[in-house]
Amino acid sequence: MSYNLKENLMREERLAGGHRMCAGCGSPIAIRTVLRQLEPGDKAVVTGATSCMEVSTFMYPYTAWKESFIHNAFENAAATCSGVETAYRALKKQGKLDDTYKFIAFGGDGGTYDIGFQSLSGAMERGHDMVYVCYDNEAYMNTGIQRSSSTPRFADTTTTPQGSVIPGKIQNKKDLTKIMVAHGIPYVAQTTFIGNFKDICEKAHKAIYTPGAAFLNVMAPCPRGWRYPSEDMMKVCKAAVETCVWPLFEVVEGKYYLSYEPKNKLPVEEYLKMQGRFAHMFKPGNEWMIEAFQQEVDRRWENLLALCNL
Amino acid sequence: MSYKKASEINEKIGWRDITPGCNIYEGGTSVTVETGDWRTMKPVINWDKCKQCLLCAPVCPDMSIPVTAEGKRGEFDYFFCKGCGICSKACPFGAIEMVKDEK
Numbered sequence: 487m488s489y490n491l492k493e494n495l496m497r498e499e500r501l502a503g504g505h506r507m508c509a510g511c512g513s514p515i516a517i518r519t520v521l522r523q524l525e526p527g528d529k530a531v532v533t534g535a536t537s538c539m540e541v542s543t544f545m546y547p548y549t550a551w552k553e554s555f556i557h558n559a560f561e562n563a564a565a566t567c568s569g570v571e572t573a574y575r576a577l578k579k580q581g582k583l584d585d586t587y588k589f590i591a592f593g594g595d596g597g598t599y600d601i602g603f604q605s606l607s608g609a610m611e612r613g614h615d616m617v618y619v620c621y622d623n624e625a626y627m628n629t630g631i632q633r634s635s636s637t638p639r640f641a642d643t644t645t646t647p648q649g650s651v652i653p654g655k656i657q658n659k660k661d662l663t664k665i666m667v668a669h670g671i672p673y674v675a676q677t678t679f680i681g682n683f684k685d686i687c688e689k690a691h692k693a694i695y696t697p698g699a700a701f702l703n704v705m706a707p708c709p710r711g712w713r714y715p716s717e718d719m720m721k722v723c724k725a726a727v728e729t730c731v732w733p734l735f736e737v738v739e740g741k742y743y744l745s746y747e748p749k750n751k752l753p754v755e756e757y758l759k760m761q762g763r764f765a766h767m768f769k770p771g772n773e774w775m776i777e778a779f780q781q782e783v784d785r786r787w788e789n790l791l792a793l794c795n796l
Numbered sequence: 797m798s799y800k801k802a803s804e805i806n807e808k809i810g811w812r813d814i815t816p817g818c819n820i821y822e823g824g825t826s827v828t829v830e831t832g833d834w835r836t837m838k839p840v841i842n843w844d845k846c847k848q849c850l851l852c853a854p855v856c857p858d859m860s861i862p863v864t865a866e867g868k869r870g871e872f873d874y875f876f877c878k879g880c881g882i883c884s885k886a887c888p889f890g891a892i893e894m895v896k897d898e899k
Contacts (some may be wrong), residue, residue: 495853497865503859503876504826510880514857547802667890684852717881
């Protein structure tokens, strides 16, 4: 069925208000959008890696989750999810369960790119029928904006403070989406919030209903950590896509498909200038940083186009 | 065995009465928490300008823009709205204005 925003919004809201995420946070938008793609009648079991999202949606006794939710540690969201999925399959086989459940793990970039990586890799390799959704806000925001392996080069964080010693984070961002593709799982996609949400909704639906393991990487801006005014979130997402800093693509059974190709690829400055974490890159004498950032984006973009046979 | 409901659990409850493993047996119990009191700026909709395109509804992080069973955008839920302003920028028709929230 083709995507329709109105029909999509009329579905049941599966995340409740009253959670304590910051005003303008991207992660609840990612979560409610993904959960909305569950078919009416289907239920979900959600596991959450330690993250802003976990501690803010699940403050005893107040839970924002309407689906079953398992609160666990930083490193084992995918392992927990795969265990529950296996138990479900066993019960289903014994005829002890009739309902259809879907299994979704949510983690931030810290819990996905770094700490939860081994359990994620294991769950994907074993091919459990589950989706791992990473809401990528490019640092450990919950504990006060420390760098993660997802933080882009030159970003100013509390553990990579820019100044005369270092130019912000020294290393490039880890390309986790491609690492997940290398697991040979049936569905991997990268998305964010654009326009009428067609891209993220369709990808989330495919990820949930593709039998076997699936991975969805959603860029979810953090106004506090990225230092931009909270109301500009959609502008930041659009700039990330139009500059090819965060390309939208999906990989189905190992085959790459580009979801969106900008008509005029914008220079990375259009994305960087909105955010305080990159402000130092615009100081006189730091032009080389923007150049280096652009080169890395271009390199990855060309590589992606080649993979998509474009 | 009957377990305590979320509404019966508060700072005064003893450890014997707390639910085992701090489990919660209902969903969505956070709806009793008013996050609207964090707000400094408040979104106000001008219904004359609203074209019901619904582009504001999916961008809300706080489920404060309800869409009715008829597919129409409803009034803001100020009980949860934290006033982030994403909706005001997402509106292509300038129908949502951010004003200072007087309490």
